[in-house]
Amino acid sequence: MTERIRPKAPRALQMILPVVLLALYLPLVVMITGSFKGWTLDWYIELFQDPTLFQALLRSVMVATSSATLSTVLAISAALALEKFVFAGRWPMRILSTISLMLPELVLSLSLLSWFSVLHWELSLATVVVAHITLVLPFAILIIAARLTSMDAAVEDAARDLGAGEWEVLSRVTLPLLKPAIISAFTLSFLLSFDDFLVTYYTNGAGNDTLPVKLYALMKSGLSPKVQALSSLMLLVSVGLVILLIKYRPKEGPES
Amino acid sequence: MxxxxxxxxxxxxxxxxxxxxxxxxxxxxxxxxxxxxxxxxxxxxxxxxxxxxxxxxxxxxxxxxxxxxxxxxxxxxxxxxxxxxxxxxxxxxxxxxxxxxxxxxxxxxxxxxxxxxxxxxxxxxxxxxxxxxxxxxxxxxxxxxxxxxxxxxxxxxxxxxxxxxxxxxxxxxxxxxxxxxxxxxxxxxxxxxxxxxxxxxxxxxxxxxxxxxxxxxxxxxxxSSLFSARFIGGRNELSGRAIAGGFEMAGRTLEGISRCQELSQRGAGASVCAFVRPEMLRVSGMSEGANALSGRIVQILFRGSKSEVMIETAEGVSLRSMMDPSEASSLRVGSEVALQFAPHDTHLFWAGPQ
Amino acid sequence: MTQDKSAVRFLGWAPLTWYIVFLMFPLTIVAATAFATRGLYGGIEWSFTPANFARAFDPLYVSILMRSFLLSLGTTFACFLLGFPFAYSMATASERMRNILIMLIAIPFLTNLVIRICALKAFTSFDGPLASLLTLLHVKFDPYALSQNGPLVAFGMVSTYMPLMVFPLYASLERFDFTLVEAAEDLGATFWQIATRIVIPSLKGAMLSGLLLVFIPAMGEFLIPDLLGGAKVMLAGNLVSEQFLKARDWPFGSALSALLMILLSLVVIAIRRLEKRVQ
CATH class of the missing domain: 3.40.50.300 (P-loop containing nucleotide triphosphate hydrolases)
Known part of the structure; x- marks a missing residue:
């Protein structure tokens, strides 16, 4: 498709672009550079020597990995059921998915908190994982379902014609073709879980802080350079993951 | 099997x-x-x-x-x-x-x-x-x-x-x-x-x-059916009515076409379609015998081994005839000609309400 | 559809069960708790009383809710005011520029909110760059209030939610037929006229999406007012959170949550109705 030059907006309006980007990035950049200048790498060293921070990081990674894995698996099942098979629970699932997308995180967290209390389920990292999965699931389903609908169904028919049973169609044709979407869904789920503060705050047991929650606690007691160093580090990791996510974004359009 | x-x-x-x-x-x-x-x-x-x-x-x-x-x-x-x-x-x-x-x-x-x-x-x-x-x-x-x-x-x-x-x-x-x-x-x-x-x-x-x-x-x-005849394509399609005497079209009655008698009894205007292949439609300068229509030559196309002559009748029906190029060479665009076809080369089908 | 009777058909039950157990039941519990009363030591005494709902209509709480509503509305509006030019510039940029801009706007959005707030606080702290700049310009200010105030909360809200408004707007603009703009320019229209009469009317669907994506979460926002507003700014999110964690009055908190949900549902329904009319 030939690239058509589109008429640009007036200069004044275009100026908003750099202004907004500046407003978004300036604090971040300042923080990162600030954590080096004057404070040198000392704070980073102190950071790494703090055992509680390292534990928090570990917990974040563990929770994110579990949540991402489980929600990706559930999302694959859900997307397949919604698009492919005659499934009685289709409508309830669509409705519940829509509801969870529109629910403010706060309400989700508090309702899960109430539920866990009723079940007498003690708050721990397990409850956090459960909460994260519930939070992340609709997004994962969206990503995978989008790719499924744009996939050419004839390929699956071809597989059946050549002798594949339903599970084989799934494992040899459908899933391999869904790979980019599965990776995207996993990465997004991981990111959302890793970065999550609100849900974790309410559904976690005491002393089990994940990294964002730990950061929050530190921030509440003052803005030491150590905190800024931690933030900067997390920021750089996040950015790396985001770039990964965008690079391996599932391509739009049907594939033959 | x-x-x-x-x-x-x-x-x-x-x-x-x-x-x-x-x-x-x-x-x-x-x-x-x-x-x-x-x-x-x-x-x-x-x-x-x-x-x-x-x-x-x-x-x-x-x-x-x-x-x-x-x-x-x-x-x-x-x-x-x-x-x-x-x-x-x-x-x-x-x-x-x-x-x-x-x-x-x-x-x-x-x-x-x-x-x-x-x-x-x-x-x-x-x-x-x-x-x-x-x-x-x-x-x-x-x-x-x-x-x-x-x-x-x-x-x-x-x-x-x-x-x-x-x-x-x-x-x-x-x-x-x-x-x-x-x-x-x-x-x-x-x-x-x-x-x-x-x-x-x-x-x-x-x-x-x-x-x-x-x-x-x-x-x-x-x-064997109107649809098949149409779908195979390339044929001249003549719409008219089936009456006891034959196939009536544009004020003329063409006799001898099979099934006319049978189809005329279907009632409801007895509208039928007659199909004649272009190779079976003969063009001549003089109007002779029954089963003749007349029209004017509109175009003559040379197609290598055959020539295609396109004729339009006074009633505005477009017809095509395929013939040897040597035959076509004696025809002129714009001249009035007679068109003939044999009854047994015609296929008649019911075209009225089902 | 296939006629092969395979167990694959039952795949869908797993996620559905999850939703039922971890979404539907919790929400039902909240609804039920809203009618209960607070026990002596902060537990729940199961009863059936509308007292919590009545209490929720106390002017104190209503004013908080109103403030949240106005702030969310204002945020949405500001996001659109800034987001439209941003999305328009993106859509009219070169292919390469567009991809870069998409990445630039996505990155802050997908990074941790706590971090971004931390950066904002550092920026506005009493010994931070903003303070230095203001001193340089001989502007009077209270150094300790610089990093905890109302306007900062507003700024935090808008900068956090802007990408959510830009995405749907950009998606729509990307497919927009810009030859219409060229035709309008040829006929002598100013940009303001073009924007208001041609472009924006075609964006109705995207604007509604943006509204949904910004307004709803903004109503439940807790972190931003908490960290950037200090004790002075109390919004619906903080209020509800307080009931659960500090006041240990779960029934009241549940009632407030339920009311919030009802309010939001009404907004969504209104938006959906508008959407149908637009189509």
Whole structure:
């Protein structure tokens, strides 16, 4: 498709672009550079020597990995059921998915908190994982379902014609073709879980802080350079993951 | 032999296939011909096992197979848009069916080579489908079906996406291949020329029903319904009425055309269509005898071995006559001529309300 | 559809069960708790009383809710005011520029909110760059209030939610037929006229999406007012959170949550109705 030059907006309006980007990035950049200048790498060293921070990081990674894995698996099942098979629970699932997308995180967290209390389920990292999965699931389903609908169904028919049973169609044709979407869904789920503060705050047991929650606690007691160093580090990791996510974004359009 | 008995397929309130009865012999190149929406692809998918019929049965060699899922049937399909697995190489695509049957690796290798050789794609084993041209992809799809040594090969308009030259070549290759391997091909197309060239027998379908099942020659010379006559195309179509005396059109009555008597008794205006092939319409300078229409020559087109003369009658009906170029050389554009055709070269069909 | 009777058909039950157990039941519990009363030591005494709902209509709480509503509305509006030019500039940029801009706007959005707030706080802290800049310009200010005030909360909200408004707007603009703009220019229209009469009317669907994506979460926002507003700014999110964690009055908190949900549902329904009318 030939690239058509589109008429640009007036200069004044275009100026908003750099202004907004500046407003978004300036604090971040300042923080990162600030954590080096004057404070040198000392704070980073102190950071790494703090055992509680390292534990928090570990917990974040563990929770994110579990949540991402489980929600990706559930999302694959859900997307397949919604698009492919005659499934009685289709409508309830669509409705519940829509509801969870529109629910403010706060309400989700508090309702899960109430539920866990009723079940007498003690708050721990397990409850956090459960909460994260519930939070992340609709997004994962969206990503995978989008790719499924744009996939050419004839390929699956071809597989059946050549002798594949339903599970084989799934494992040899459908899933391999869904790979980019599965990776995207996993990465997004991981990111959302890793970065999550609100849900974790309410559904976690005491002393089990994940990294964002730990950061929050530190921030509440003052803005030491150590905190800024931690933030900067997390920021750089996040950015790396985001770039990964965008690079391996599932391509739009049907594939033959 | 493949036997299709009273197959019915409805989608909700729509009937896609209505009481289809068909027998297809082994080794036949059999085509399902019809316009889009006539149900030919649906029937093919039913045979493949990708859809199930609402009612009716399918028998293969005496055994009932319509209850079997696609993977258990000894048929393989070549899909319209090829449906090659994009994440697998050409060789892996072709080997797919064999791998599922857990055939030994060495045998897979040799059979894949054999299949690729059949379609002239040796050397393409490691290529990915997206790097191939349309024609090459089509041949991979064919190889993928053939490698499994199916009893019947089902082809769903496989040549539709190819350009004219390539199509003609593929048509010839397909026919050769089918005869050489002695397989049964069931071919779906909307192109009547293609069906005529390739098939041993053709089933003309319209709105879910079989209009006519015959050899190409029979279909051409003796269309058995209005639809078939129109679909085969290229004929002169004359609309008029059937009366006791003959075929009435534009104030003239042409006698001797068969079925006039019978159709005139259908009442309701007895509107009919008469079909005359261009080769059967003779043009002469003088009006002689019965069964003559008159008109003016509008155009004369030279088509190599034949000339096409286009005439318009006083009533505005356009007619075509095909004749030897030497005959046409004596005709002039704009001159008034008489048109004649023999009654036995005319096919008459009921065109009134059903 | 396939006629093969395979167990694959039952795949869908797993995620559905999850939703039922971990979404539907919790929400039902909240609804039920809303009618209960607070036990002596902060537990739940199961009863059936509408007292919590009555209490929720106390002017104190209503004012908080109103403030949240106005702030969310204002945020949405500001996001659109800034987001439209941004999305328009993106859509009219070169292909390469567009991809870069997409990445630039996505990155802050997908990074941790706590971090971004931390950066904002550092920026506005009493010994941070903003303070230095203001001193340089001889502007009077209270150094300790610089990093905890109302306007900062507003800024935090808008900068956090802007990408959510830009995405749908950009998606729509990307497909927009800009030859219409060229035709309008040829006929002598100013940009303001073009924007208001041609472009924006075609964006109705995207604007509604943006509204949904910004307004709803903004109503439940807790972190931003908490960290950037200190004790002075209390919004619906903080209020509800307080009931659960500090006041240990779960029934009241549940009632407030339920009311919030009802309010939001009404907004969504209104938006959906508008959407249908637009189409």
């Amino acid at each position: 493949l036997e299709i008995r009273s197959i019915q397929k409805t989608f909700g309130s729509q009937t896609a296939l209505d009481a289809i009865d068909l027998k297809i012999e082994e080794g036949e190149f059999f085509s399902l011909l019809g316009p889009s929406g006539c149900g030919k692809s649906t029937l093919l998918r039913l045979l493949a096992g990708l859809e199930s019929a609402t009612s009716g049965e399918i028998y293969w060699k005496g055994q009932r197979i319509d209850q079997l899922p696609a993977r258990l049937r000894p048929f393989n399909m070549v899909f319209q848009k090829y449906a090659l697995f994009p994440h697998l190489s050409v060789a892996e695509n072709v080997a797919f069916g064999l791998q599922l049957k857990k055939v030994a690796l060495a045998e897979i290798r040799s059979r894949v080579d054999e299949a690729l050789a059949l379609v002239n794609l040796q050397g393409f084993e490691d290529r990915k489908p997206e790097t191939l041209s349309g024609g090459q992809q089509q041949r991979v799809a064919l190889a993928r079906a053939l490698v499994n040594r199916p009893s019947i090969v089902l082809l769903d308009e496989p040549l539709g996406a190819l350009d004219q030259k390539l199509r003609e070549k593929m048509q010839a290759d397909l026919r050769l291949l089918q005869k050489r391997l002695g397989l049964t091909f069931i071919f779906v197309t909307h192109d009547q020329e293609e069906a005529m060239i390739l098939s041993d027998r053709i089933a003309v379908m319209n709105a879910g029903r079989l209009e006519q099942v015959a050899t190409p020659r029979e279909l051409f010379e003796n269309p």
